[in-house]
Amino acid sequence: MDEKLWFLKECPLFERLTEDQIERLEAASQSRSFGKGEMIYLPSDASESVLLLTKGRVKLFHVTSDGKQALLALIEPGEVFGELAVFDGGQREEFAEAMMPSTLIRIPKVIIQDLMESEANVAIGITKLIGFRRRRVERRLKSLLFRSNRERLIHLLIELADQYGVRTPDGVRLKIKLSHQELASIIGSTRETVTVVLGDLQSEGKLKIERRHLILNDIDRLAATIGVTSPEVPVDSPFLHRTARPARYGT
Amino acid sequence: MDEKLWFLKECPLFERLTEDQIERLEAASQSRSFGKGEMIYLPSDASESVLLLTKGRVKLFHVTSDGKQALLALIEPGEVFGELAVFDGGQREEFAEAMMPSTLIRIPKVIIQDLMESEANVAIGITKLIGFRRRRVERRLKSLLFRSNRERLIHLLIELADQYGVRTPDGVRLKIKLSHQELASIIGSTRETVTVVLGDLQSEGKLKIERRHLILNDIDRLAATIGVTSPEVPVDSPFLHRTARPARYGT
DNA sequence: TCAAGACTGTAAAGCAGCCCACAAACAGAA
DNA sequence: TTCTGTTTGTGGGCTGCTTTACAGTCTTGA
Numbered sequence: 345m346d347e348k349l350w351f352l353k354e355c356p357l358f359e360r361l362t363e364d365q366i367e368r369l370e371a372a373s374q375s376r377s378f379g380k381g382e383m384i385y386l387p388s389d390a391s392e393s394v395l396l397l398t399k400g401r402v403k404l405f406h407v408t409s410d411g412k413q414a415l416l417a418l419i420e421p422g423e424v425f426g427e428l429a430v431f432d433g434g435q436r437e438e439f440a441e442a443m444m445p446s447t448l449i450r451i452p453k454v455i456i457q458d459l460m461e462s463e464a465n466v467a468i469g470i471t472k473l474i475g476f477r478r479r480r481v482e483r484r485l486k487s488l489l490f491r492s493n494r495e496r497l498i499h500l501l502i503e504l505a506d507q508y509g510v511r512t513p514d515g516v517r518l519k520i521k522l523s524h525q526e527l528a529s530i531i532g533s534t535r536e537t538v539t540v541v542l543g544d545l546q547s548e549g550k551l552k553i554e555r556r557h558l559i560l561n562d563i564d565r566l567a568a569t570i571g572v573t574s575p576e577v578p579v580d581s582p583f584l585h586r587t588a589r590p591a592r593y594g595t
Numbered sequence: 596m597d598e599k600l601w602f603l604k605e606c607p608l609f610e611r612l613t614e615d616q617i618e619r620l621e622a623a624s625q626s627r628s629f630g631k632g633e634m635i636y637l638p639s640d641a642s643e644s645v646l647l648l649t650k651g652r653v654k655l656f657h658v659t660s661d662g663k664q665a666l667l668a669l670i671e672p673g674e675v676f677g678e679l680a681v682f683d684g685g686q687r688e689e690f691a692e693a694m695m696p697s698t699l700i701r702i703p704k705v706i707i708q709d710l711m712e713s714e715a716n717v718a719i720g721i722t723k724l725i726g727f728r729r730r731r732v733e734r735r736l737k738s739l740l741f742r743s744n745r746e747r748l749i750h751l752l753i754e755l756a757d758q759y760g761v762r763t764p765d766g767v768r769l770k771i772k773l774s775h776q777e778l779a780s781i782i783g784s785t786r787e788t789v790t791v792v793l794g795d796l797q798s799e800g801k802l803k804i805e806r807r808h809l810i811l812n813d814i815d816r817l818a819a820t821i822g823v824t825s826p827e828v829p830v831d832s833p834f835l836h837r838t839a840r841p842a843r844y845g846t
Numbered sequence: 847t848c849a850a851g852a853c854t855g856t857a858a859a860g861c862a863g864c865c866c867a868c869a870a871a872c873a874g875a876a
Numbered sequence: 877t878t879c880t881g882t883t884t885g886t887g888g889g890c891t892g893c894t895t896t897a898c899a900g901t902c903t904t905g906a
Contacts, residue, residue: 409822414736414737437730437734438733460718461715461719464715468682471718471721474726474729475681475682475725478679478729478732479679479683481733481736482732484736485667486667490659490661523882532740534863535884536885539884539886540885540886543884571660744893776852776853787894787895790854790856793854848905854902855898855901856897856899858895858896861893862894864889864890865890866888867886868885868886868887869884869885872883872884874881875881876880
């Protein structure tokens with residue numbers, strides 16, 4: 345219970361709220377846990393709340409008519425998702441599934457709507473959040489149109505490096521373990537193709553695979569091959585145990 | 596000059612502003628016209644303003660490394676674009692080009708930012724606008740991943756019917772003329788493929804091409820083939836001269 | 847009204863990537 | 877450990893799409 349309050353206070357969206365407002369927020373929202381593989385919402389669910397992930401990892405995805413998953417986003421602790429609910433009355437448009445045991449706080453959308461009316465910085469924060477993600481989707485769209493599977497995959501690896509990468513002596517190491525199937529479902533390809541392209545890249549010396557973790561040997565050169573600037577990647581620190589850098593939208 | 600004021604008042608984003616606020620908005624913004632094919636902004640431009648189109652049609656697009664255009668959006672009179680500038684300090688990320696002689700109002704982003712701070716409904720309106728378009732991009736992403744060119748094209752036609760279609764005795768008629776090249780640049784395909792797929796669809800009786808205008812004979816059946824519900828399309832009226840239905844984000 | 851340029855139609859060749867099939871390696875639970 | 881289910885590796889056949897090339901048609905502006 346107390347934990348819930350702590351996470352809400354910690355969330356950049358709400359950092360400028362008064363004690364009173366935070367408490368009302370806390371009273372209206374509820375915390376809930378999900379096991380690995382459990383569905384958090386379905387496309388047929390009414391979108392009545394905004395979710396804040398406090399523990400675990402969540403994936404958002406569509407399912408195509410022939411049963412293939414199209415992965416839309418990975419959500420990390422501290423991140424908000426399902427936020428389009430605040431203005432879009434209808435139903436959800438994707439699946440949300442816990443990839444590991446996860447806990448999240450469910451905030452009714454009316455609460456957020458009220459806050460947006462009264463607190464400009466909440467409204468601006470929500471706008472930034474939605475806009476930031478729109479940019480992401482647009483960039484992704486661009487990286488898919490007209491590009492070969494090889495290029496798409498390289499694009500994806502660089503994006504993952506931006507979010508999950510740490511710099512080590514060998515190169516940039518991705519602190520997330522995704523199966524080839526999952527990678528394929530992000531770039532709209534097949535498991536087999538991802539396997540061979542990763543194999544190619546490895547034999548070209550562009551990356552290394554160590555116990556299911558990818559290491560990009562020369563991210564700058566990799567980025568150059570697809571005409572993109574390589575991301576900033578922090579040095580690996582044994583003291584820093586976060587596995588991902590959730591983007592911050594607060595300021 | 597007077598016209599500028601009229602358009603700002605008409606824009607749903609600003610409809611609840613006071614006379615005073617509208618006038619300040621008008622004083623700070625400037626109107627400008629562009630000829631057909633003229634560039635409105637480039638990816639290298641600083642994004643210092645939000646644009647409101649008052650006349651003409653604008654296309655937003657990326658250019659891939661091998662020179663292909665990837666069309667992102669078409670903007671119709673009354674619509675706002677370049678709106679991600681309000682929170683995203685850097686540069687534009689796409690090209691904006693006038694597809695026909697066009698006029699637009701340029702509103703400095705600081706003005707919008709100030710309004711968002713002081714007027715909750717402006718902030719909410721911007722959020723809805725950005726969110727609405729994010730939904731669009733996400734849906735488009737979904738319609739591209741794992742789909743054949745034929746399916747992508749059908750998807751696109753249905754989307755165009757939603758925005759530009761009118762119901763006639765023969766079927767749904769699209770009140771916009773796009774070249775095969777342009778259609779291809781939306782779905783990430785080639786001109787030739789679009790030509791043959793359109794030919795196929797025509798010989799299957801699914802659509803008709805009359806003087807460069809497409810008529811979808813049975814949009815419901817067409818929508819069904821790709822597992823989608825067909826959009827609402829208004830009856831053609833000789834008194835209604837708008838060619839497109841710009842989405843409304845005001846309320 | 848004519849000419850130049852843009853757009854559409856068609857066809858052949860080549861290949862990237864999908865589908866199918868199976869084997870090997872690995873991970874997690876008992 | 878051993879067993880079971882998941883993930884990875886590899887190859888062959890097939891097809892949808894791109895590429896290239898060219899001809900015919902439509903638009904538009906002088």
